[in-house]
Amino acid sequence: MELKNNTSFKICTAIIEETVDNSLKFVKNVNNKVYSKNVPDMYEFRLDYLDKSELDIKNIEKILKNESNKIITVRWEWEGGKWNNEKESIVSILDILKRAIELNVEYIDIEYNNLENVKEEIKQYRDSLNSTTKIIVSYHDFNKTDDFSVLKKEIIDKEFVHADIAKIATSVCQNIDNCTILKACSEYESKIIAIGMGELGKITRVYGTQFGSMFTFCTVSKEKASAPGQIHIDDLIEIWNKLYLE
Numbered sequence: 511m512e513l514k515n516n517t518s519f520k521i522c523t524a525i526i527e528e529t530v531d532n533s534l535k536f537v538k539n540v541n542n543k544v545y546s547k548n549v550p551d552m553y554e555f556r557l558d559y560l561d562k563s564e565l566d567i568k569n570i571e572k573i574l575k576n577e578s579n580k581i582i583t584v585r586w587e588w589e590g591g592k593w594n595n596e597k598e599s600i601v602s603i604l605d606i607l608k609r610a611i612e613l614n615v616e617y618i619d620i621e622y623n624n625l626e627n628v629k630e631e632i633k634q635y636r637d638s639l640n641s642t643t644k645i646i647v648s649y650h651d652f653n654k655t656d657d658f659s660v661l662k663k664e665i666i667d668k669e670f671v672h673a674d675i676a677k678i679a680t681s682v683c684q685n686i687d688n689c690t691i692l693k694a695c696s697e698y699e700s701k702i703i704a705i706g707m708g709e710l711g712k713i714t715r716v717y718g719t720q721f722g723s724m725f726t727f728c729t730v731s732k733e734k735a736s737a738p739g740q741i742h743i744d745d746l747i748e749i750w751n752k753l754y755l756e
């Protein structure tokens with residue numbers, strides 16, 4: 511996202527539609543500025559939102575082959591997503607992510623709390639194909655933000671065993687939590703996506719990219735936020751332009 515003074519920060523919008531066609535229609539509408547004056551730099555396709563009737567690899571390929579700059583995420587229920595064992599029995603996450611890797615999708619996102627062998631298999635598959643896909647390893651805490659020393663030692667440094675990019679999204683319960691998130695942005699500059707969730711965490715969604723977070727997540731429609739505290743893209747661009755212009 512190029513701001514008026516040529517400062518550039520990246521914005522991602524999550525697509526949380528229940529069908530492949532609606533997901534692609536939503537992206538087209540966003541690119542045509544139907545919902546917002548500004549267009550994000552990239553899209554996160556949250557395939558965990560897809561209805562069971564949509565779960566066919568050929569159908570999902572229509573998203574994997576979409577020309578937008580994208581992250582493919584299939585978020586398990588135990589990590590705050592919509593994926594469950596019933597959906598997994600229809601088509602496995604591994605098959606979806608391996609197909610994404612084969613198609614050199616820009617990013618795939620896997621949970622830190624996933625099984626080690628699953629993370630290892632995905633990384634080895636990507637490396638074996640010399641795929642250009644980058645691996646994001648995500649950690650979410652919807653209740654708190656641990657101290658930086660705990661997040662660093664127990665989560666972020668361990669994410670890098672399989673990750674090209676580490677991600678933490680934790681709930682901000684007190685202002686010091688924002689300092690923790692921004693410290694993570696700064697300490698792992700350009701190799702991390704760090705977000706403070708909830709109303710109190712909005713400051714990290716405004717300043718995080720300036721401190722070093724690779725990008726931030728915005729919504730393009732008030733009704734379509736994929737996490738608590740996401741700011742509308744037009745509001746964020748207005749804030750950024752005021753911050754970096756006046």
Ligand SMILES: O=C1C[C@@](O)(C(=O)O)C[C@@H](O)[C@@H]1O
Nearest residue numbers: 524648679705707727736737
């Ligand atoms: O992990 C993240 C970050 C996020 O939870 C947020 O807080 O904006 C939104 C999710 O869609 C994404 O996968």
